[in-house]
Amino acid sequence: MSTQNIKVYQDLMGENEKWAAATRSLLKEKNIAMINIIGSPGCGKTTLIENMVTRLHGKTKFAVLEGDVETTRDAERLDVLGIQVSQLLTKGACHLEAKLVNHALCDLDLDNLDLVIVENVGNMVCPAEFDVGEHAKVAVLSVTEGEDKPLKYPLLFRLAGAILLTKIDLLPHLTFDIDACVDFVKQVNAVPPLFKLSSVNGTGMDDWVEWAISVR
Amino acid sequence: MSTQNIKVYQDLMGENEKWAAATRSLLKEKNIAMINIIGSPGCGKTTLIENMVTRLHGKTKFAVLEGDVETTRDAERLDVLGIQVSQLLTKGACHLEAKLVNHALCDLDLDNLDLVIVENVGNMVCPAEFDVGEHAKVAVLSVTEGEDKPLKYPLLFRLAGAILLTKIDLLPHLTFDIDACVDFVKQVNAVPPLFKLSSVNGTGMDDWVEWAISVR
Numbered sequence: 001m002s003t004q005n006i007k008v009y010q011d012l013m014g015e016n017e018k019w020a021a022a023t024r025s026l027l028k029e030k031n032i033a034m035i036n037i038i039g040s041p042g043c044g045k046t047t048l049i050e051n052m053v054t055r056l057h058g059k060t061k062f063a064v065l066e067g068d069v070e071t072t073r074d075a076e077r078l079d080v081l082g083i084q085v086s087q088l089l090t091k092g093a094c095h096l097e098a099k100l101v102n103h104a105l106c107d108l109d110l111d112n113l114d115l116v117i118v119e120n121v122g123n124m125v126c127p128a129e130f131d132v133g134e135h136a137k138v139a140v141l142s143v144t145e146g147e148d149k150p151l152k153y154p155l156l157f158r159l160a161g162a163i164l165l166t167k168i169d170l171l172p173h174l175t176f177d178i179d180a181c182v183d184f185v186k187q188v189n190a191v192p193p194l195f196k197l198s199s200v201n202g203t204g205m206d207d208w209v210e211w212a213i214s215v216r
Numbered sequence: 217m218s219t220q221n222i223k224v225y226q227d228l229m230g231e232n233e234k235w236a237a238a239t240r241s242l243l244k245e246k247n248i249a250m251i252n253i254i255g256s257p258g259c260g261k262t263t264l265i266e267n268m269v270t271r272l273h274g275k276t277k278f279a280v281l282e283g284d285v286e287t288t289r290d291a292e293r294l295d296v297l298g299i300q301v302s303q304l305l306t307k308g309a310c311h312l313e314a315k316l317v318n319h320a321l322c323d324l325d326l327d328n329l330d331l332v333i334v335e336n337v338g339n340m341v342c343p344a345e346f347d348v349g350e351h352a353k354v355a356v357l358s359v360t361e362g363e364d365k366p367l368k369y370p371l372l373f374r375l376a377g378a379i380l381l382t383k384i385d386l387l388p389h390l391t392f393d394i395d396a397c398v399d400f401v402k403q404v405n406a407v408p409p410l411f412k413l414s415s416v417n418g419t420g421m422d423d424w425v426e427w428a429i430s431v432r
Contacts, residue, residue: 040256040257040258040338040340040361041256041340041361041362041365041368041369042256042358042360042361042362042365043361068368069341069368069369069370069371070367070368070369070370071364071367071368073364073367073368074368092371094310094339094341094342121341122256122340122341122368122369123310123339123340123341123342124256124257124338124339125285125310125337125338125339125342126310126339126341126342142258142360144258144358144360144383144386145256145257145258145259146257146258148287148289149257149258151286151287151289152257152284152285152286152287152289152290152338153257153285153286153338154285154286155285155308167360170360170386170389170390173386173389174386
């Protein structure tokens with residue numbers, strides 16, 4: 001039998017890397033930055049992006065790709081703010097893959113963009129395993145979740161280019177030990193900047209947004 | 217070629233169902249109940265179980281199977297309370313599967329048990345897809361996560377035999393709309409009881425523990 005008759009199936013992760021590389025190449029050609037925001041359901045990802053919208057509006061041309069298992073609720077929250085936003089529905093899958101992100105990216109007005117913000121599916125485990133072509137993964141941990149999560153879910157924190165501790169306005173009502181948390185983060189990844197944020201009172205937001213727009 | 221030479225590979229979910237059935241059969245034989253607690257990282261699963269330990273100690277003979285991606289931190293928290301506890305490490309996987317649970321179960325002193333509490337990996341998506349032989353899945357949502365999660369992660373809430381709203385002591389500091397959340401839960405699953413709990417001040421714990429020990 002000739003090898004021409006043999007069907008070759010690439011493994012799925014290899015296929016993912018191919019699409020991630022295509023995205024990275026397109027971003028470079030168009031001089032666009034892309035961040036991939038990952039954290040648990042309810043850690044404050046969408047609220048964070050709402051805050052970024054108000055700070056970046058009129059200064060930075062950007063779009064949001066909203067990953068969700070089901071519903072278009074998060075995209076609707078951002079759409080009313082008058083920015084380019086697309087909803088990426090995984091229909092049950094627990095993470096975004098590079099192919100879907102690439103397809104959504106190609107449909108944006110790329111000649112009119114500086115930054116693409118990808119909000120991944122709410123999940124601290126699986127999304128970390130998938131490169132979607134971003135310049136940086138951003139790990140989000142709300143202080144209501146407890147300080148030990150960097151040790152318990154180390155892959156995300158190990159791969160992150162920046163780490164955000166959100167909801168710090170709630171610290172007075174919690175037993176969360178912020179110094180211990182920072183120490184746990186450093187045990188798995190000493191390099192990335194760590195921003196302590198509150199979407200309620202704006203703490204830390206200026207520094208974080210400055211980092212986000214200069215990523216590349 | 218004879219069919220005897222053809223290797224048959226069952227799909228992974230079929231394999232999972234086989235182990236779940238074996239667990240269910242063993243639990244029935246030994247007259248043991250089992251619940252499978254599922255929710256995001258930091259939603260308060262381990263703290264909830266710590267509270268159950270103090271309430272059930274000396275009344276109900278029970279064991280905890282602690283699912284985690286990495287570390288034995290949660291099992292250590294429970295071990296000091298003097299109960300049967302085993303750590304189930306998934307080594308990167310985002311959920312528990314029935315085979316691992318069955319193996320851990322078989323190593324327990326089954327003739328001396330009324331209830332097995334499985335704490336799944338912190339993740340609102342994938343663990344819901346895997347039957348581990350439990351009598352009921354229990355969905356945990358902390359009020360810091362936002363009221364729309366039952367719509368955004370419907371599979372877990374649809375399959376749950378009970379739904380726990382945790383950290384309700386923090387409600388005065390949040391914009392969480394508890395009536396809207398209950399309504400969203402009912403949109404995906406009107407049947408199960410819903411318990412509003414605080415591990416800090418004990419609210420709702422008696423009713424929840426009573427439900428848990430009578431599940432079957």
